[in-house]
Amino acid sequence: MNQDFYISLIYKRIQHLLEPEEEQKLAYWLQESPKNQALAREIEIAWENSDSLVLPTVELDLEAEFSQLLENIEAVEEKNIEMRPRSFPWLRVAAAVLVLVLIGYSIWNRGGGDSEWKEIAYTGEDKAHILPDGSKIWLKEGATVKYQPSFASNKRELELSGEAFFDVKHQDNTPFLVNCTFGTVQVLGTTFTVNERLKQERMEVVVVSGRVQLSAYETMEKIVLEANEKGVWNEANKTLKHYQDVSLNEVAWHTKNLVFEDTPLNEVLETLQKTYSIELNLVNKALAGCPFSLVMQTEDPSEYFEIFQEVFGIEVVKLNNQAYRFEGGTCP
Amino acid sequence: MNRTDQELLEKLSRGDKAALRELFDQYYPYLVSIVLAHTQDLEMAKDVAQEVFIYLWKKREVLSIHTGLKPYLRKAAINRMLNKLKRQRFQVLRNEEVDPSESHFAPETPETPETQLSDKELGNLIQETIDGLPEKCKLVFQLCRVEGLSHKEIAEKLGISTKTIENQMTKALKVLRKAIAQYENSHLRILLFLIFEFI
Numbered sequence: 001m002n003q004d005f006y007i008s009l010i011y012k013r014i015q016h017l018l019e020p021e022e023e024q025k026l027a028y029w030l031q032e033s034p035k036n037q038a039l040a041r042e043i044e045i046a047w048e049n050s051d052s053l054v055l056p057t058v059e060l061d062l063e064a065e066f067s068q069l070l071e072n073i074e075a076v077e078e079k080n081i082e083m084r085p086r087s088f089p090w091l092r093v094a095a096a097v098l099v100l101v102l103i104g105y106s107i108w109n110r111g112g113g114d115s116e117w118k119e120i121a122y123t124g125e126d127k128a129h130i131l132p133d134g135s136k137i138w139l140k141e142g143a144t145v146k147y148q149p150s151f152a153s154n155k156r157e158l159e160l161s162g163e164a165f166f167d168v169k170h171q172d173n174t175p176f177l178v179n180c181t182f183g184t185v186q187v188l189g190t191t192f193t194v195n196e197r198l199k200q201e202r203m204e205v206v207v208v209s210g211r212v213q214l215s216a217y218e219t220m221e222k223i224v225l226e227a228n229e230k231g232v233w234n235e236a237n238k239t240l241k242h243y244q245d246v247s248l249n250e251v252a253w254h255t256k257n258l259v260f261e262d263t264p265l266n267e268v269l270e271t272l273q274k275t276y277s278i279e280l281n282l283v284n285k286a287l288a289g290c291p292f293s294l295v296m297q298t299e300d301p302s303e304y305f306e307i308f309q310e311v312f313g314i315e316v317v318k319l320n321n322q323a324y325r326f327e328g329g330t331c332p
Numbered sequence: 333m334n335r336t337d338q339e340l341l342e343k344l345s346r347g348d349k350a351a352l353r354e355l356f357d358q359y360y361p362y363l364v365s366i367v368l369a370h371t372q373d374l375e376m377a378k379d380v381a382q383e384v385f386i387y388l389w390k391k392r393e394v395l396s397i398h399t400g401l402k403p404y405l406r407k408a409a410i411n412r413m414l415n416k417l418k419r420q421r422f423q424v425l426r427n428e429e430v431d432p433s434e435s436h437f438a439p440e441t442p443e444t445p446e447t448q449l450s451d452k453e454l455g456n457l458i459q460e461t462i463d464g465l466p467e468k469c470k471l472v473f474q475l476c477r478v479e480g481l482s483h484k485e486i487a488e489k490l491g492i493s494t495k496t497i498e499n500q501m502t503k504a505l506k507v508l509r510k511a512i513a514q515y516e517n518s519h520l521r522i523l524l525f526l527i528f529e530f531i
């Protein structure tokens with residue numbers, strides 16, 4: 001065996017990459033002569049002393065380089081996507097609730113007089129629908145709400161199928177009610193979402209701000225939910241559960257405002273998938289647990305990808321508009 | 333992170349261009365040097381440093397940096413550099429990869445007069461030797477040894493095989509070792525010389 005071979009073994013030993021049989025070969029070789037041992041020692045000295053970089057001195061015209069930077073920034077900002085981080089403009093409203101109700105249309109048969117009902121359905125874009133009382137509602141794909149023409153006169157009552165985000169105008173004497181298949185959400189002044197999942201037979205209410213009362217028809221149970229809380233009705237075992245400290249990321253499909261604080265990357269990706277209805281595949285599983293912190297509000301998920309590229313050195317491969325693959329990268 | 337950096341980043345997050353300028357003066361030359369130390373390509377080094385600062389500005393409001401700013405920027409620059417190198421297809425190294433004689437290729441040891449050698453610090457000697465390595469060999473060695481990237485990472489980022497990287501590392505160590513052996517020999521000679529003097 002030539003010397004190069006043993007140098008590569010010595011190197012592998014330093015990097016803990018030696019296979020058992022290689023280790024044996026190296027041991028024999030080292031025993032063969034003190035010359036070999038000296039060579040191994042020299043390699044180690046070389047390794048130990050080679051961990052710094054000689055930084056070449058460069059003459060730079062910083063004035064000119066900085067003007068260049070400002071020009072570059074201007075060029076980038078022209079095509080800029082608006083970002084409003086660390087602010088929750090939608091939190092300043094009186095009340096906001098996310099109600100997720102996925103239970104098909106059986107509900108429409110209650111209360112009769114179907115033809116008179118006004119109906120709002122998801123239109124393919126994330127835009128606010130204004131109710132007669134000035135409250136706003138955002139529907140997620142597949143969601144529909146119905147209300148009677150009398151809405152807002154003496155009571156504000158509507159029926160929901162699917163998932164919707166409500167931003168409710170506060171009115172002291174006129175309660176705001178969202179009726180779903182399994183229960184009713186009464187708004188006590190709030191933003192919230194309701195989510196009813198037909199296949200999973202459950203109903204979820206997430207409160208962003210204010211207070212909401214969730215009542216289950218079946219058991220007549222009632223719980224009051226406050227900001228960052230979630231109530232879940234599970235139809236299968238007829239239970240109503242109350243969760244505290246819910247992540248606001250649950251309502252991000254509407255707000256597009258995500259908060260990550262030392263969140264493992266795989267959870268971050270899961271949240272992004274749900275929020276933007278995209279598919280993300282992390283090739284390097286070693287990154288799954290890497291903590292990631294960011295508060296950002298953007299319509300464009302590729303904003304996140306840019307940051308991943310920067311922070312983790314990940315390479316983003318666009319498979320199509322809805323699917324991306326993340327390759328390589330390291331925990332910073 | 334040191335206080336000044338923290339303060340500057342805070343100002344930056346509020347859109348303060350004077351803070352950007354201060355950070356620029358402090359770190360731009362550093363980033364250019366870092367990339368230059370790896371690639372010997374001044375244009376690329378400037379592009380990379382510019383991009384890092386554009387990014388810093390663009391994301392000023394959302395950026396949360398937990399490590400020091402300096403290592404963060406360095407890492408960002410290295411990653412951008414690697415992306416660029418990959419895009420350039422890293423032609424030379426790929427060519428070496430398909431060359432069967434590659435693993436036997438022994439680069440020349442930089443010629444240094446022995447009289448000078450004995451005066452030099454070991455560290456200097458090693459750094460000079462690294463500097464004299466073939467470009468790609470030097471890049472791979474430094475990425476691994478100085479930037480702390482694993483073989484796998486370098487392989488993925490540059491689109492070459494881990495076997496090639498192992499070969500490059502061995503090659504670099506072989507040259508370095510030769511330089512050290514020479515250095516030690518010259519020291520030994522001086523020592524012997526001194527002993528003779530005393531006798």
